[in-house]
Amino acid sequence: MIGIVSYAAYLPRFRLNRMKIFSAMGWLNPALIMNAAGDKAVANFDEDAVTMAAAAGKRCLQGFMPDELGAVYLATTTAPYKERQCANIVAGALGAPEEIRSADFGGALKAGTSALLAALEWSAANSGRPALVCAADCRLGKMGSLQEMVFGDGAAALLVGGNKPIALFKGSYSLSYDFVDQYRGAATLYNRQWEERWIRDVGFEQFIPEVVNGLCRRFGLKPSDFARVIYPCYYGAARRNINKKLGLDPAQVEDDLLQECGDTGTAHPLLMFTRALEEASPGDKLLLVSYGSGCDALYFEATPEIEKFSRRKRFSDTLSRRTELDNYSKYLAWRRIAPVELGLRGEEDQVTRWSMAWRSRKAILGLQGSRCRECGTQQYPPQRVCVNPDCGAVDQMEPVNLSDKGGKIVSYTSDMLAATINPPAIYGNVDFNGGGRAMFEFTDCTLDDLRVGKPVEFSFRIKYYDPRRDITFYFWKAVPVSEEVS
Amino acid sequence: MASGIRDKVAILGMGCTVFGEHWNLDSSDLLIEAFRECIADAGIDKKDIQAAWIGNHIDEVNIGKGGCYLASTLHLPFIPVTRVENFCASGTEAFRGACYAVASGAYDIALAVGVEKLKDVGYGGLPDSPIFGQLSRMISPNATAPGLFAQLATAYSAKYGVPMEKIKEAITHISWKSHQNGAKNPRAHLRKAVSEEQISSSPIVAYPLGLFDCCGVSDGAAMAIVTTPEIARRVKPNQELVLVKALQIAVSSGEEALYHRWDGAGIITTRLAAQRAYEEAGITNPREEIDLMEVHDCFSITEMVTMEDLGISVPGRAPDDILSGFYDLDGELPCQTDGGLKCFGHPIGASGLRMIYEIYNQLLQRWPEDRLVKNARLGLTHNLGGVPHQNVCSIAILGVQ
Known part of the structure; x- marks a missing residue:
């Protein structure tokens, strides 16, 4: 059976308290105060979706051999390239072999679960070979927008395969709708959305119950059979209505992490899932639901292996590794929302x-560096002539990660x-x-x-x-x- | 067995411009100004020069590549002219080319030139250019010279257990001493004495280096005409001869950057170039024998570790020598008697020859009383190009017979 073999979450270290945004932008949009509680996780100036995906992937692969990977998938709506596969950048950072399947998934916030389904299906079709799914987003709202308040930066990674899964994949159910509640044109940086009441009432409150019920019908289950139900939705009232419609006890439902980090886009359902996996016990049924241009619902069941999994606290760890970002204008500069003067030195052209x-x-x-077979010296960047002055062997190098x-x-x-x-x-x-x-x-x-x-x-x-x-x-x-x- | 060029080459004449922000001068103006002084001092004609070397580093912003700029500026009559570049050792490298040409017997009289015009870059500090190639740009830090040299301080502190506060005190005294000397020198760029308090409280550029721990950036040119001792005696029968005692270059092997043995608290190339130079010059006790030095104080911390690397101060004890005034103008071994890079600024290609110019004139006792090292017989110059973990070091030792 195929399932989850390892998991990891990555939140960037910096957290911007939303009151900092309100203090700066409340003059423009006083209603922001309604969403000004908690923290927005903010990628450092040198981070983006690709680096956060790599960070989550690296932690996810701890204790596993990257060269056994057969597929690496990346899900994001904020890829730094439209043409150049970012999954290959992540795979390269992780030291994955080059003879692998790789793909970028994007376009919808449900791309994270689309990538996960593709990985599960790829692994099932390839005798349980390990496949890695990374999802990350670093979405922007305009200054003073609701999106700026609500969005957070973050990533999650799941390693799937057939070798001692900690949670078995039992099945899925999907809905695909051209429901344009949020979108970004190809030439646009900032997220746009239609009226919130419509998003809430028609989007979240109808589609999530629909996909959950669809999955339950397919597998002969009731929503209450699940130990944990994970779905993204940052409207508190809508969450209450969804739980009510599905007959879910709020204690069954995974927290939306809005206070802790904000909505991390394609990564978000997977990020919430890593938190659920931290707490899951053998036999627990877990229901993972994504939302955005439709929904995917994935049904997992934790195995006894989950108790042996040695690095379980991978969500809590990244959540607690935090530094307050005390400066809203720094956030604007880091995300290139506001141009800053670097001086002529910063304009020197580099091709x-x-x-x-x-x-x-x-x-x-x-x-990857080189290691001398004669004297064992590691060297970076890789050398052909050994740098050890007492050795100097020529072309006796082997690669070393x-x-x-x-x-x-x-x-x-x-x-x-x-x-x-x-x-x-x-x-x-x-x-x-x-x-x-x-x-x-x-x-x-x-x-x-x-x-x-x-x-x-x-x-x-x-x-x-x-x-x-x-x-x-x-x-x-x-x-x-x-x-x-x- | 090779024995070096000790006493085989004499300096016939030298010239050096005022260093500074020459907003109204081109590189060609600087070259002509230094050349006029140099040729007059040498007492020969332009047509007597048989070959020339020109040292220059940032070719993109001033003279371009090749030897043509120098030849076309001075209208040298179709002689061989070679442009050399070896980081901050470029000026000394040009001098080495000219000296080796004479010592080999290939030419009787050769010209060594250093020139750099940095004040057309458009911003402070040295221009940001990929000095170690394009791969380095992809994998090496977004670093500047002060940040790379500043690390000598943290590594030195860790190695010798000298507190950062004491290092700051010692490097403050280094800059104070150079400003004292530079204030007396009409060719210096920064001609103002500053207090130690002003130095140590200047804004931090790269921890622990403040603004006054960094040398200035300026424009300048310096040059030398060299010949055989026999010709020099004939041309200048009434003057003492300044002879080249040693000329050495050492270049990083990559060991400092890639291998884990170097402590980061000093410069390996300086140690090796110094050993070779002392051997070539026949010096056994440099602390006692050398009368004055011009070293590469691109940053005050560089000068501090150089005192140990040259074998003058005991490792770990340079701060003590510095704070005791050992290297002050009235100390036992005056260092930076002209004000150093600190006060001259660092037009890269020119600096090595500017240092040689200072030693040459001190040995000939040409300077006024207030900045003269009396009875100096042996002087050393030192350049360090590149960065502490990947560099070119040049050392020249000059003496009067």
């Missing part, structure tokens, strides 16, 4: 040499001269655990978090954005480890 990036793709995307090695700080600084939308630029030399050295930018930290000898882990981030050619380029940064993150 991305794609043919060069292709040759070094494993080094760039996967942080450094992204999961971690390392420790050798030297550091914080630089006010470097052009960045998040000054100061913080960087320094890092020794990889197991040998070898490279200089990295530090992220998710301040100067005060750094000292020589402090351990770091590596995180896949935006290296630079070229506004002239609309290129988002990715590489790895170092994050000081202050607490144990599973």
